[in-house]
Amino acid sequence: MGHARARPAILPDAIILVWLHLRSQGIAATPNTEILMERKIRVLVAKPGLDGHDRGAKVIASAFRDAGFEVIYTGLHQTPEMIVSAAVQEDVDVVALSVLSGAHMTLFPRVLELLREAGADHMLLTGGGIIPEEDIEALAGLGVGRLFGPGTTTTEAVAYIREWSERQPQDLVG
Amino acid sequence: MTRPEEPAGGVGPLDGALSALLDRFRSGQRMALARAISLVEGERPGFDAFLHAALVAGTRAARVGLTGPPGAGKSSLVAQVAAHYRRQDQDVGIVAVDPTSPFSGGALLGDRIRMNDLATDPGIFIRSMATRGSMGGLAAATREVMDLMDAFGLDRLIVETVGVGQTELEITGAADTVVVVLVPESGDSIQAMKAGLMEIADIFVVNKADRPGADRVAKEVTLALHLRAGEALRDVPAHHGVDLRRLAGGERGESGDDGGGPVVGEPMDQAVPEAPGWEIPVLKTVAQNGDGVPELIDAIASHKKYLDESGELEGRRRRRAGARVVDVVERELGRRVWGAAGASAILEDGVERIRRGEATPYSVASQVVDNLIRHGL
Numbered sequence: 001m002g003h004a005r006a007r008p009a010i011l012p013d014a015i016i017l018v019w020l021h022l023r024s025q026g027i028a029a030t031p032n033t034e035i036l037m038e039r040k041i042r043v044l045v046a047k048p049g050l051d052g053h054d055r056g057a058k059v060i061a062s063a064f065r066d067a068g069f070e071v072i073y074t075g076l077h078q079t080p081e082m083i084v085s086a087a088v089q090e091d092v093d094v095v096a097l098s099v100l101s102g103a104h105m106t107l108f109p110r111v112l113e114l115l116r117e118a119g120a121d122h123m124l125l126t127g128g129g130i131i132p133e134e135d136i137e138a139l140a141g142l143g144v145g146r147l148f149g150p151g152t153t154t155t156e157a158v159a160y161i162r163e164w165s166e167r168q169p170q171d172l173v174g
Numbered sequence: 175m176t177r178p179e180e181p182a183g184g185v186g187p188l189d190g191a192l193s194a195l196l197d198r199f200r201s202g203q204r205m206a207l208a209r210a211i212s213l214v215e216g217e218r219p220g221f222d223a224f225l226h227a228a229l230v231a232g233t234r235a236a237r238v239g240l241t242g243p244p245g246a247g248k249s250s251l252v253a254q255v256a257a258h259y260r261r262q263d264q265d266v267g268i269v270a271v272d273p274t275s276p277f278s279g280g281a282l283l284g285d286r287i288r289m290n291d292l293a294t295d296p297g298i299f300i301r302s303m304a305t306r307g308s309m310g311g312l313a314a315a316t317r318e319v320m321d322l323m324d325a326f327g328l329d330r331l332i333v334e335t336v337g338v339g340q341t342e343l344e345i346t347g348a349a350d351t352v353v354v355v356l357v358p359e360s361g362d363s364i365q366a367m368k369a370g371l372m373e374i375a376d377i378f379v380v381n382k383a384d385r386p387g388a389d390r391v392a393k394e395v396t397l398a399l400h401l402r403a404g405e406a407l408r409d410v411p412a413h414h415g416v417d418l419r420r421l422a423g424g425e426r427g428e429s430g431d432d433g434g435g436p437v438v439g440e441p442m443d444q445a446v447p448e449a450p451g452w453e454i455p456v457l458k459t460v461a462q463n464g465d466g467v468p469e470l471i472d473a474i475a476s477h478k479k480y481l482d483e484s485g486e487l488e489g490r491r492r493r494r495a496g497a498r499v500v501d502v503v504e505r506e507l508g509r510r511v512w513g514a515a516g517a518s519a520i521l522e523d524g525v526e527r528i529r530r531g532e533a534t535p536y537s538v539a540s541q542v543v544d545n546l547i548r549h550g551l
Contacts, residue, residue, distance in 0.1 A: 039216055039218075040304070042212075064280065065275065065280035065281060066275075066278045066280060068278050068279040069280050070274075070280065070302075071280065071282050072302050073282060073283065073287065074287060074293075075284075075286075075290065077290075078290075078293075081293075082290065082293035082294055085293055085294050086286060086293060088204055088208055089204065089208055089299055089300050089301055090208065090301060091205075091212045118204075120205055
């Protein structure tokens with residue numbers, strides 16, 4: 001904030017310079033369409049179930065925001081129905097659940113099922129929490145994405161979502 | 175009715191994927207509305223043709239906007255108002271806008287936290303939008319997103335602005351009725367707010383009215399409104415059907431003659447911007463428990479009635495349509511300017527010459543525009 005307030009006049013030049021830099025790397029074609037309208041990754045961060053420990057969810061939500069994602073945070077005590085309803089309305093790319101209660105083998109499959117019913121099976125379902133290795137494998141078999149355990153850095157989670165997003169067709173509208 | 179395939183002016187036809195999306199949109203699939211919103215919000219290829227096809231049947235939903243400082247309880251109040259409309263069996267669309275970080279480009283959109291009671295209601299559609307660099311309290315595509323919700327068949331639309339204080343004036347272009355939400359702690363800032371928020375309110379709400387100071391703030395707002403409107407003249411136009419503002423200063427403005435206009439014209443123009451017959455109510459609510467919400471609903475309905483009967487709604491919508499066309503033209507021109515052959519080279523070269531002190535942003539800009547004209551529009 002301090003920088004922007006000190007020298008507001010720097011902004012247009014900065015945009016042009018950033019654009020020139022990206023353009024030199026072949027990323028941007030024109031300033032207004034590519035830089036300013038770059039496709040945002042939208043992520044729903046939700047905390048299903050009854051446990052009230054939302055520190056992890058808040059940390060990851062902030063990290064996603066700082067990575068340039070648009071994060072929809074729904075708060076505590078979400079049912080799978082609430083999560084999927086929000087995911088559909090917000091047209092997110094990624095649904096990230098934080099599950100510390102041990103109910104992951106119920107919650108993840110249920111959310112996955114509801115996403116499919118809602119025609120939202122193009123979304124990535126991922127998350128984190130205290131989840132044993134064999135459960136992670138079983139959930140992966142159902143179509144759940146990577147699940148992150150304790151000790152994961154936020155950088156890892158951000159990189160995973162970025163890489164997943166880059167593999168998706170960018171003009172997807174249907 | 176115009177067929178979607180039919181190009182209108184410069185708007186191209188829909189391709190296969192968009193055409194399929196439009197079909198699903200028209201058949202009422204919520205996922206299709208959500209995807210259409212993303213299409214329009216991201217200005218992805220074909221978004222303008224899609225908007226045209228979706229909106230060609232016209233729009234009809236009543237639109238209410240809530241604005242006010244951060245922490246005023248806008249989201250909770252939106253949830254209460256929406257729940258009220260749901261009890262009348264109306265379908266409600268909500269657009270909640272939060273700021274994009276200018277540094278990371280990311281955003282944390284948390285308004286749904288206050289709307290959890292509505293989360294699984296099939297008659298509610300909530301969309302969070304990040305401002306993505308747009309100023310004025312709304313995102314660039316907020317109005318378009320509301321149009322889509324309207325065309326989708328939702329009966330009521332509620333938009334909640336970013337709570338940053340003084341710059342949410344764009345809401346007047348998106349809503350028929352603007353509700354400004356304050357809290358008891360807002361007292362000291364009312365003087366400052368006169369310059370911005372005071373002018374755009376159709377209804378004032380002092381939320382969290384169970385806290386000390388609510389009455390005082392309500393009184394201060396009422397007083398400020400009376401001072402602003404000029405007590406003596408305020409109700410005259412409504413009673414006699416004579417618009418004093420026009421008599422006093424309106425014609426003068428149009429003729430460009432600044433000389434001998436009556437002194438009274440100036441303050442009246444600002445005091446009563448577009449609703450000489452509407453007395454702005456100051457209400458008290460407690461969004462947490464719903465106190466005062468029925469009165470707010472009534473006030474919104476009365477304002478809508480006033481807008482309809484006075485012809486003001488028609489006027490507002492015409493101005494809004496005009497402003498929208500200007501917006502779209504400007505965006506399209508921008509796209510063409512930068513899409514024209516050589517434009518990027520001129521910019522790149524221009525930046526370098528500015529750095530060396532051989533050019534100014536103005537001379538380079540003029541070159542960029544000339545370039546577009548040379549290559550033909």
